[in-house]
Amino acid sequence: MGTEETMDKHELTRDLICFSHLRWGFVYQRPQHLISRFARHLGSKGGRVFFWEEPAYGAETPRLHIEVCAASGVLVCTPQVPHGIEEDELNGVLCEMLDDLIGRERVNDFTAWYYTAMMLSFTHHLRPALTIYDCMDELTLFQGAPPALRERESHLFQRADLVFTGGHSLYEAKRAQHHSVYAFPSSVDIKHFEKGRNDLADPADQAAIPQPRIGWCGVIDERMNIELLAGTAEAHPEWHFVMIGPVVKINPATLPDAANIHYLGGKQYGELPAYIGNWDVAMMPFAHNESTRFISPTKTPEYLAAGRPVVSTSIRDVVRPYAENGLVHIGDTVAEFSAGIEEALGMNGSRTGWLMKVDDFLKDMSWDGTWSAMAKCMEEKLEEKRRLRAAAAVAEIVGSTAAGAPGLYTSRERERHAYDYLIVGAGFAGSVIAEQMARNFNKRVLLIDKRNHIGGNAYDFHNEHGVLIHRYGPHIFHTNSRDVYDYLSRFTGWRPYEHRVLANVDEKLVPIPINLDTVNKLYGLSLTSDELEGFFSSIAEKRDPVRTSEDVVVSRVGRELYEKMFRGYTRKQWGLDPSELDALVTARIPVRTNRDDRYFTDTFQAMPVNGYTRMFENMLDHPNIHTMVNADYREVRDMVPYREIVFTGPVDEFFNFRYGKLPYRSLQFKHETIDREWFQSAPVVNYPNEAVPYTRITEFKYLTGQQHAKTSIVYEYPKAEGDPYYPVPRPENAALYKRYQELADATPHVHFVGRLATYKYYNMDQIVAQALATVGKMVGARRAELIRPQGELKPALSA
Ligand code: FAD
Numbered sequence: 001m002g003t004e005e006t007m008d009k010h011e012l013t014r015d016l017i018c019f020s021h022l023r024w025g026f027v028y029q030r031p032q033h034l035i036s037r038f039a040r041h042l043g044s045k046g047g048r049v050f051f052w053e054e055p056a057y058g059a060e061t062p063r064l065h066i067e068v069c070a071a072s073g074v075l076v077c078t079p080q081v082p083h084g085i086e087e088d089e090l091n092g093v094l095c096e097m098l099d100d101l102i103g104r105e106r107v108n109d110f111t112a113w114y115y116t117a118m119m120l121s122f123t124h125h126l127r128p129a130l131t132i133y134d135c136m137d138e139l140t141l142f143q144g145a146p147p148a149l150r151e152r153e154s155h156l157f158q159r160a161d162l163v164f165t166g167g168h169s170l171y172e173a174k175r176a177q178h179h180s181v182y183a184f185p186s187s188v189d190i191k192h193f194e195k196g197r198n199d200l201a202d203p204a205d206q207a208a209i210p211q212p213r214i215g216w217c218g219v220i221d222e223r224m225n226i227e228l229l230a231g232t233a234e235a236h237p238e239w240h241f242v243m244i245g246p247v248v249k250i251n252p253a254t255l256p257d258a259a260n261i262h263y264l265g266g267k268q269y270g271e272l273p274a275y276i277g278n279w280d281v282a283m284m285p286f287a288h289n290e291s292t293r294f295i296s297p298t299k300t301p302e303y304l305a306a307g308r309p310v311v312s313t314s315i316r317d318v319v320r321p322y323a324e325n326g327l328v329h330i331g332d333t334v335a336e337f338s339a340g341i342e343e344a345l346g347m348n349g350s351r352t353g354w355l356m357k358v359d360d361f362l363k364d365m366s367w368d369g370t371w372s373a374m375a376k377c378m379e380e381k382l383e384e385k386r387r388l389r390a391a392a393a394v395a396e397i398v399g400s401t402a403a404g405a406p407g408l409y410t411s412r413e414r415e416r417h418a419y420d421y422l423i424v425g426a427g428f429a430g431s432v433i434a435e436q437m438a439r440n441f442n443k444r445v446l447l448i449d450k451r452n453h454i455g456g457n458a459y460d461f462h463n464e465h466g467v468l469i470h471r472y473g474p475h476i477f478h479t480n481s482r483d484v485y486d487y488l489s490r491f492t493g494w495r496p497y498e499h500r501v502l503a504n505v506d507e508k509l510v511p512i513p514i515n516l517d518t519v520n521k522l523y524g525l526s527l528t529s530d531e532l533e534g535f536f537s538s539i540a541e542k543r544d545p546v547r548t549s550e551d552v553v554v555s556r557v558g559r560e561l562y563e564k565m566f567r568g569y570t571r572k573q574w575g576l577d578p579s580e581l582d583a584l585v586t587a588r589i590p591v592r593t594n595r596d597d598r599y600f601t602d603t604f605q606a607m608p609v610n611g612y613t614r615m616f617e618n619m620l621d622h623p624n625i626h627t628m629v630n631a632d633y634r635e636v637r638d639m640v641p642y643r644e645i646v647f648t649g650p651v652d653e654f655f656n657f658r659y660g661k662l663p664y665r666s667l668q669f670k671h672e673t674i675d676r677e678w679f680q681s682a683p684v685v686n687y688p689n690e691a692v693p694y695t696r697i698t699e700f701k702y703l704t705g706q707q708h709a710k711t712s713i714v715y716e717y718p719k720a721e722g723d724p725y726y727p728v729p730r731p732e733n734a735a736l737y738k739r740y741q742e743l744a745d746a747t748p749h750v751h752f753v754g755r756l757a758t759y760k761y762y763n764m765d766q767i768v769a770q771a772l773a774t775v776g777k778m779v780g781a782r783r784a785e786l787i788r789p790q791g792e793l794k795p796a797l798s799a
C-alpha cells in the first residue's frame with residue numbers, strides 16, 4: 001500500500017512561475033499546453049502557476065495586472081507600464097513587481113520556467129528550487145531578435161537545471177551547451193483536433209470559399225515563404241488558399257493579394273478543428289531562412305490528427321520523421337509544392353490505410369505524455385538537488401569543513417558534533433518531542449521532514465487567493481485533556497470552534513452524528529427524545545459481541561440508518577465493508593437522542609488562532625532545534641552524527657517492509673476556490689452515498705473564522721495508494737503491526753512515536769499526549785515536569 005510508493009515518489013515544487021515572451025491569450029501552443037497541465041497538477045495540491053508576460057505599454061503608473069485563466073487556473077501576470085520607460089528603469093520596476101508578488105503570495109518553493117532568456121534581466125536574483133529552459137525555437141535567429149539574447153541565453157544555460165527543446169534539430173544544436181538537454185518535440189492534443197474528422201459545420205467566414213481548399217493555420221510571419229504561396233496560387237487559380245492566423249512582425253501589405261487567397265485572421269483554439277476539417281489539404285509553405293532552421297512545427301501533427309493530408313517545404317523536423325514515414329508531401333519550388341498538393345488531393349482512394357498509419361504514428365504524441373515525461377525529469381532533478389542540498393545543509397549545521405563527506409569525521413569529532421536526537425517527521429509527534437527535548441532538557445535536536453514544510457498532516461497555509469486552507473484535509477482540534485490543551489496553549493492562542501457536519505442522504509441534509517433531528521427529518525416524523533430511544537430499540541439488531549464497525553451501528557440504530565449513513569461512506573473511505581473493520585472506526589461517531597448536533601463533545605474545542613503552521617513555528621523556535629525540510633531520513637541518516645533517533649514515519653518502512661507492508665489508507669485532496677462568499681451550509685458535508693466518489697467536502701472558512709470574498713473547499717477521494725494517512729484497524733493488521741512493534745522494541749536508541757510509527761488511528765491530541773509520555777519515558781521525567789514551561793518562551797498570541 002502507500003508506504004513504498006511514498007518512499008519512491010518524488011514531488012515537484014509547490015508553485016511554478018513561467019517567464020514567457022508569448023502572451024497567454026495569443027495562439028494556443030506549446031506554453032499553453034504545458035503550463036496549463038502544470039496548473040492542473042500543482043493546483044490539485046494547493047500550488048499555483050504564474051504566467052509572467054512581457055509588459056503591456058500605456059499605463060499611467062506601473063502596476064501588475066493578474067487575471068485567472070478560467071479554463072486552467074493559470075494566473076496570468078501582465079506588467080502594465082508607461083510608454084517610453086527606459087530599459088534600466090523598466091527592469092527595476094519589473095523586479096519590484098515580481099518580488100512584491102512573490103512576497104505577497106508567499107511563493108517560496110517554486111520552479112522558474114523560461115521561454116525567453118531576456119527575462120533574466122529582472123529575474124536573475126530569484127532562488128527557485130528548479131530552473132527550466134524550455135527552448136521552443138532558435139529565437140536568436142528570429143527577425144528583430146535583441147542582440148543581448150545570445151548572451152542572455154548563455155547565462156540561462158548556466159543557471160538552468162534542465163533544458164528541454166521543442167524538436168530534434170534544436171536538440172542537436174543545443175546539446176553541447178548544457179549537461180541535461182532533453183528533446184521534447186511538440187505534441188498534439190489529439191482528441192481536440194480529431195474532431196476535424198467529423199463533419200463539423202463549416203464556419204461562417206469559410207463557408208463561401210470554394211473547394212478545393214488548401215489551408216494554413218498559424219502565425220503568419222517571416223517564416224512564411226510568401227513567394228511560394230503567391231506562385232502556387234497563381235499557377236492554380238482553381239485552388240483556394242485559406243490563411244488562418246495573426247500577421248505578426250511583417251507588413252501585411254507584403255502578403256500576396258489574389259482572388260484565391262483568403263485571409264481569415266486569428267481564430268480561437270476551440271474553433272480550429274472546424275476550419276481545418278473543412279479543408280482538402282493542409283499546407284506549411286515555410287521559407288528556408290535562419291528563423292526556420294530549427295523549427296519543429298506543432299501544426300504538422302495537428303493537421304494530421306484532423307485527418308488532413310499535408311504538404312510542406314523541406315523543413316528538417318518535418319522531413320524526418322513525417323515525410324520519411326510517408327505522412328507528409330514535400331516540395332520547395334512552386335512546381336514541387338503544387339505536385340504535392342495534387343498528390344494529396346488525389347489521395348481519396350488510399351485514405352483509410354493512410355489514416356491508420358497516421359493514427360499509429362500519433363498515438364505516442366499526446367501533450368499528456370510529453371508533460372508527464374517532462375514532469376518526471378523534473379522530479380528526478382529536484383530529488384538530486386534536494387539530496388545535495390541536504391548534504392550541504394548537514395555539513396553546515398555540524399560545522400564541518402568536510403562538506404557533505406560525513407565519513408571524514410574522526411570519532412571524536414563525531415561525538416563533539418553529534419545531535420542528541422535525530423527526529424524524523426515534523427508533525428505533532430516529532431515537533432512535540434523536539435520542543436520538549438530542546439527547551440525542557442537542553443538537548444540538541446535535528447528535526448527533519450521529507451515534505452517541504454513542517455506541521456505534518458496538520459499543515460495549513462494561505463492559498464493563492466489568500467484563503468487559509470489545510471493541505472491534508474480538515475483538522476479540528478478537540479480534547480478532553482487539560483494537560484494537552486495547556487501545553488499547546490503555550491504556542492498559540494485559540495479561536496473557540498465547535499464543529500458541525502451535515503450528511504447528504506436521500507437528497508436531504510441531515511445532522512451527523514445521528515440525533516433527534518436526523519431521524520425526524522429523514523422519516524418525516526416528530527418524535528421526542530424519549531420516543532426516539534424506543535424507536536431505536538424497535539429497529540436495532542442485537543449483536544453480541546459487538547466486534548466490527550457494522551455491529552456498532554446496526555446494534556444501535558438498525559440496518560436502514562446504517563445503510564443510509566455508514567455503509568457507503570465506510571466502504572469508500574476504507575475500501576472495506578464495515579463488517580471487515582474493527583469496531584473502533586464507527587464507534588468514533590456517537591448516536592444521540594437529543595438535538596445536540598456538534599460533531600465532538602470534548603471539553604476543549606478550538607482552532608489555533610493563526611493556524612497550525614504558525615503554532616508549529618512557535619513550538620520549534622529554539623536555538624537547540626535545527627529543522628530541515630525536503631530531507632528524507634534515508635538521505636540524512638548516514639550524513640549526520642546523532643545519539644538517538646525518534647522516528648514518526650511508517651514503522652514498516654523503517655524496517656524495509658521486513659514482514660510485508662502494513663496497509664495505510666490514503667486520500668486524494670481536490671482543492672478548489674470559488675468566487676463567492678460561501679459554498680455550502682455547513683463546515684463539512686458528508687456524502688455517504690457510494691455512487692459519489694468523494695466522502696466529504698470541507699469549507700475552510702467555517703473552521704478558521706476567516707472573512708474573505710472567496711471561499712476555498714476540499715473534496716476527499718479515498719485511495720489505496722499514495723501518502724499514508726490512516727492505519728487500517730482490523731485484526732490481521734494489528735497482528736502484523738505487533739510483529740513490527742516487537743522489532744521496534746528490540747531496536748536500541750530508536751523511539752517510535754505517532755500515528756504512522758505506532759499504527760494507531762489517533763487524533764492530534766492523542767498524538768500530543770503520546771509524544772509527551774514518550775519524552776517522559778526517554779528522560780525519566782514525570783508528566784507535570786513536561787507541561788510546566790522551563791525555558792524562555794515567547795508569549796503565545798491570543799484570540
Ligand atoms: P504526521 O502528521 O503524519 O507526521 C509525520 C511526518 O513524518 C510527515 O510530515 C512525513 O512527511 C514525515 N515522514 C515520514 N517518513 C519520513 C521519512 N522517511 N523522512 C522524513 N520524514 C518523514 N486529528 C484531529 O485531532 N482532528 C481532526 O480533525 C483530524 N482530521 C484529520 C483529517 C485527515 C484527512 C487526516 C489524514 C488526519 C486527521 N487527523 C485529525 C489526524 C491527525 O492528522 C494526526 O493525528 C496527526 O497529524 C498525527 O501526527 P504525527 O506526527 O503522528 O504524523
Ligand code: UDP
Pocket residue numbers: 503512565566567569570573585586588589686688
Ligand atoms: N462514518 C460514516 N459516515 C459518516 C461519517 C463517518 O460511515 O457520515 C464512519 C466512517 O467509517 C469513518 C468513521 O466513521 O471513517 C470515522 O469518522 P471520522 O469523521 O471520525 O473520520 P476522520 O475524521 O478520521 O476521517
